[in-house]
Amino acid sequence: MAQVYQYVFNYLQIAYGDGLYSTRKFNLSEFARNYSLNAVSAYYAIKYLEQEGYWELTDEIDNPSRIMFIVDRNDLYSIQMENSVMDEFVKSLMRTYTGLFSQMVRIDEEYIARITTDTPENVKAKLLSLSRRKIIRYIPQIRTPMMIFKCERLQENNLYISPKRYTQRKEQMKKRVEAMIGYATQSAICRSRYMIEYFSQPVIKDCGVCDICLKRKNAPSAKSVENTIAEAINNSKDKRLSFLELKKLAGPQNQDLFIEVLRDMADRGIITAGDDGFRIA
Numbered sequence: 001m002a003q004v005y006q007y008v009f010n011y012l013q014i015a016y017g018d019g020l021y022s023t024r025k026f027n028l029s030e031f032a033r034n035y036s037l038n039a040v041s042a043y044y045a046i047k048y049l050e051q052e053g054y055w056e057l058t059d060e061i062d063n064p065s066r067i068m069f070i071v072d073r074n075d076l077y078s079i080q081m082e083n084s085v086m087d088e089f090v091k092s093l094m095r096t097y098t099g100l101f102s103q104m105v106r107i108d109e110e111y112i113a114r115i116t117t118d119t120p121e122n123v124k125a126k127l128l129s130l131s132r133r134k135i136i137r138y139i140p141q142i143r144t145p146m147m148i149f150k151c152e153r154l155q156e157n158n159l160y161i162s163p164k165r166y167t168q169r170k171e172q173m174k175k176r177v178e179a180m181i182g183y184a185t186q187s188a189i190c191r192s193r194y195m196i197e198y199f200s201q202p203v204i205k206d207c208g209v210c211d212i213c214l215k216r217k218n219a220p221s222a223k224s225v226e227n228t229i230a231e232a233i234n235n236s237k238d239k240r241l242s243f244l245e246l247k248k249l250a251g252p253q254n255q256d257l258f259i260e261v262l263r264d265m266a267d268r269g270i271i272t273a274g275d276d277g278f279r280i281a
Helices: 002-011 028-034 039-051 073-082 084-096 109-115 120-132 163-185 191-198 211-218 222-235 243-250 252-267
Strands: 023-025 055-057 066-069 136-139 146-149 271-274 277-280
Touching: 002 028, 002 039, 028 039, 039 055, 039 163, 073 084, 084 109, 084 120, 109 120, 120 136, 163 191, 222 243, 222 252, 222 271, 222 277, 243 252, 243 277, 252 271
Parallel strands: none
Antiparallel strands: 023 146, 055 146, 066 136, 271 277
16 A cells, blocks of 8 residues: 555656645556556555545546635635625635535535526636635536545655554455355345345345245245155155165255255154165154
């Protein structure tokens, strides 16, 4: 992750100590190709560093406009006093959105236009004007993934990744992987029930349509297996059948049930087992 951290800044040509609050377009595929990285591994490393608070990588389909005031409230008040039109516009922004002085906040220019009885074009022009005057940071809506930096670029020995959080996330990921493997490999629990219970949601009944439920529906009952065994022995030429001959009757899907029924029949004295095979008692 430390290597990916430095690669990102190199890719975007940001020097040590620079980059605070800057926003750059970021092409993950090109980045991974340039540094011979696996794109999936690079993405997860970037997202992990995002959780550590160093930056934010937006998704391609989710890049609404964002703003943040970069002056304090006193300076902003002085600016508002200079222009009554801009004063009303700034007040509308502050009434509509919270956190504008502490973080980049998503905004909707069309919504702002409706509540200020203005046009979206005029709203964008006012935002650009405030941005040029260094009053706000304004990132217009864009479909390209964006890297938003929340800290300046650090030297290698100053990059800190919390060992405690790393261990916690590693354990969380391990549990997720184990749950996915369990979902795919287990054969006793309805798959829908398994998934819903994983998310701690109550389940009233099984789905009835997954492969496990259908297998359960189509599986023969213990009584029908018992009747099949007894009928097969009685219809055989010598009134006896070997274990392998009986086992063929069950088919590959019902071997466990077959063996269980065979043992139960022997325990109840319905059949007897000898060197020459199984007979009806």
